[in-house]
Amino acid sequence: MKPKHQRLLLAVIAVAALVGAGLIAASALREEASYFYTPTTLASANVEPGKAIRLGGMVQKGSIVRGSDGVSITFTVQDQERSQKVAYRGITPDLFVEGSGVVADGRLRPDRVFVADSLLAKHDENYVPRELADIDMSAAAHTKDTLVP
Amino acid sequence: MHRFANPARFLRIARPLTPALFLLGLILTLAACIWGLFFTPTERLMGDTVKIIFVHVPAAWLGMGGWTGIAIASIVQLVWRHPLAGVSARAIAVPGATFAAICLITGSIWGRPTWGTWWVWDGRLTSMLVLFFLYLGYIALSNASSDKGDTSRVAAVFGIIGAINIPIINRSVIWWESQHQKASITLGGSSIDSAYLVPLFVAVVGFSLLFGALVLMRMRAALAEMRIEARMRRMAEG
Numbered sequence: 063m064k065p066k067h068q069r070l071l072l073a074v075i076a077v078a079a080l081v082g083a084g085l086i087a088a089s090a091l092r093e094e095a096s097y098f099y100t101p102t103t104l105a106s107a108n109v110e111p112g113k114a115i116r117l118g119g120m121v122q123k124g125s126i127v128r129g130s131d132g133v134s135i136t137f138t139v140q141d142q143e144r145s146q147k148v149a150y151r152g153i154t155p156d157l158f159v160e161g162s163g164v165v166a167d168g169r170l171r172p173d174r175v176f177v178a179d180s181l182l183a184k185h186d187e188n189y190v191p192r193e194l195a196d197i198d199m200s201a202a203a204h205t206k207d208t209l210v211p
Numbered sequence: 212m213h214r215f216a217n218p219a220r221f222l223r224i225a226r227p228l229t230p231a232l233f234l235l236g237l238i239l240t241l242a243a244c245i246w247g248l249f250f251t252p253t254e255r256l257m258g259d260t261v262k263i264i265f266v267h268v269p270a271a272w273l274g275m276g277g278w279t280g281i282a283i284a285s286i287v288q289l290v291w292r293h294p295l296a297g298v299s300a301r302a303i304a305v306p307g308a309t310f311a312a313i314c315l316i317t318g319s320i321w322g323r324p325t326w327g328t329w330w331v332w333d334g335r336l337t338s339m340l341v342l343f344f345l346y347l348g349y350i351a352l353s354n355a356s357s358d359k360g361d362t363s364r365v366a367a368v369f370g371i372i373g374a375i376n377i378p379i380i381n382r383s384v385i386w387w388e389s390q391h392q393k394a395s396i397t398l399g400g401s402s403i404d405s406a407y408l409v410p411l412f413v414a415v416v417g418f419s420l421l422f423g424a425l426v427l428m429r430m431r432a433a434l435a436e437m438r439i440e441a442r443m444r445r446m447a448e449g
Contacts, residue, residue, distance in 0.1 A: 069290045077286075077371065084375040088386060096388040097333035103388075118388055155327035157256050165326075165390055182326045187395040189261060189403040191252035 098165050101144040111170045117146060118165040118184060126160055139164060139176075150178040157183030218434055221295055229427045236420030243414035252406055263321040264403075265411055269418035270314040274342060275377050277307025277422070281349065282374035285367035295430070297363070300370055301353050302429035306422055308346035315343060326390060334383035335391035338376060345373040 063071075098118035099107060109115055117139060125138035136149045137160075148166055158164060163184030168177050247265035254261035281300045288296035318336070319329045330336065353366035384393045395402045403411065 066291065073286055073290050073371075080372060080375050084379065088379060088382070092386055095334050095386070097331065097390055098388050100388060118390075157325060157327075159256070162256060163392075165331075182328055182331070182390065184390060185256060185325055185392050187392045187402050189264070189395060189407050190255045191404055191406050192255050192258075193252060194255075194404065 100141040101139055101146040102141050104146060105144055109170060111172045111174075114167070114169055116165060116167055117148065117176050117178075118163065119146070121158070121160050121162060121164050123160045139166070146176055147174075148176045148178055150181055152180070154181055155183040157185060162186070218294060222431065222434065225427045225431055229424055229431065232420045232427065233424035236417050236422075236424055239413055239417030240421060241417075243410050243417050246410040247407075247414065251410060254407075257325055260321060260324050261407065263317050264407060265414045267314060267317040267321060268411060269415045270310045270317060271339070272415060273418055273422050274307055274311030274314050274339070275380060276419075277303050277310060278342060278345065278370075278374060278377055281307065281370040282377075285370035288367045289364065289371075297367065298430050298433050299426065300367065302426045302433060304346060304350045304353065305429065306425040308343060308350065310418075310422065311339065311343040311346055315339060328390075331390045333389035333391060334387040335380065335389050338380045338383050342376055342380060345376060349373065 093103075096103070098116035099109070100119050101117070104115075104117060119139040119141045122138040122140045122145060125136075127136045129135060133153070134149070134151045135154065136147065138145045139148055140146070148168075149171075150166070150168075158181060163186055165182040165184050166176065166178035167180045167182075171177050243265055247262050251262060253259050280303045284296045284300035284303070287293050288300065315336075318339075322331075323329050349366060349369055352369055353363050355363070381394075383389060384391055396408075401408055
């Protein structure tokens, strides 16, 4: 075996070991490295009330109810399977609209309502000009499929 | 492959190629930025801030592409001992780090009006920040070798190990729930309207040509420096 081939073999083994280690580490991190719970993972995670967590998902259409004091709102965050009721007091981000994504910092109340301390808007992967968007905003979750040629 | 590993032949090709790439890259980049800034429609939710995409996405891709280049050049350096491989890997590092930094900064500026925050520690943002730090580590490591002409083997090993971060950045939004949205452009297609996609494509080509020109410039400078050092050594030896 020529030295060049020896080095090549060594490099291939090293790269394979590296990729293997990376994939194992990444898959082990799968739950822990998630930035937020979705309503589905929250339901199965058994999080006790009062613990600071993050919740993310879509703001359900028609679920935003603004309180009479002008700063309290309640809404429902949903994913494909489940939904979670959220209460928040404060100014909502500009992109906080029904049918769009949201990430909320907060904690569960004993009655399983999620009380948010802060809200971040989450933009989806679709980029659509405003004049085309009037067609149907509620389709945001499905736009990707319709836009792929 | 050996044909292009000869520094003299490389310089003959690189000399006219550098200004050509630079000029074409500059024209395309400027055209794409003007097009993107003034002649694209506002986005349905983000409004005008969508226009950061024409710098943010090319910078992100080139930041990641740069490290991929470093890793490939490092393997070539270690296995085939090509004289130019180490030089090219070093030449990529500084432009690569710059584009990674541009990606992080424009992303932060974009995140404030869109998400409501400058920064979050989700999988995508954190792994991209790690890439920037890896670049800094690589630059420090490759400069630490006392002799500029000696292409450091430690740096090459570091370049290969660091490459594990590239697929992690790419998959971060799929493996883990994240603040950053999922990929808009995949092999299966794009969810970016063509009003943005076409100028974005021009910007990617333009920035890539500029990146290539920068790498060639730095490689030529490194080779010239090596030649000066060799000549000085000969003169000193008398």
